Amino acid sequence: MLPVRAFYMDIQSWALEEPQRWARWAAPCPIPPADLRGFGARRRRINERTADRVRQRQPLLPALVAHVEEHYSGRRVLFEAVRQAGPVEADELAGFARTVATGRCAAVVPRRPAGR
Incomplete structure (x- = not known):
């Protein structure tokens, strides 16, 4: 409702x-001021709930960052190995097998354990 009221007020100021x-x-705004009563209190409650969720999740942030950095560095090593491998090779790269088709890398898939 606030954006609608703001839009009407903008048009009125532009008209001046x-x-x-x-x-x-x-034109007069169709939303009466009484409809906005209590909006500040509702907004504060929303902000309080958001801040509470942040406080609850804050201690988990270091574990999340460590996981993401580990995943990123592993994928970066794999990417560099794939970039440097020759076009007709079928290598095992960081636990992955590189399959080659028509001189280009067609797929990099997880290596299957021997015997499967």
Whole structure:
């Protein structure tokens, strides 16, 4: 409701500045001020809940960062190995097998254990 009220107020202020262009569009806002009563309290409760969720999850952040960095560094090593491998080789790269088709890397898939 606030964006609608703000839009109506914008048009009214524009009508004061440029009446020839905006006066015909100026109209009273259909949302009465009484409908916005209590909006500040609702907004504060929303902000309190958001801050509470952040406080609950904050201690888990170092574990998440460590996991993401480990995953990223592993994938980066694999990517560099694939980039440096020759076009007709079938190598095992960091636990992955590189399959080659038509001179390009067609797929890099997890290596299967022997016997399967």
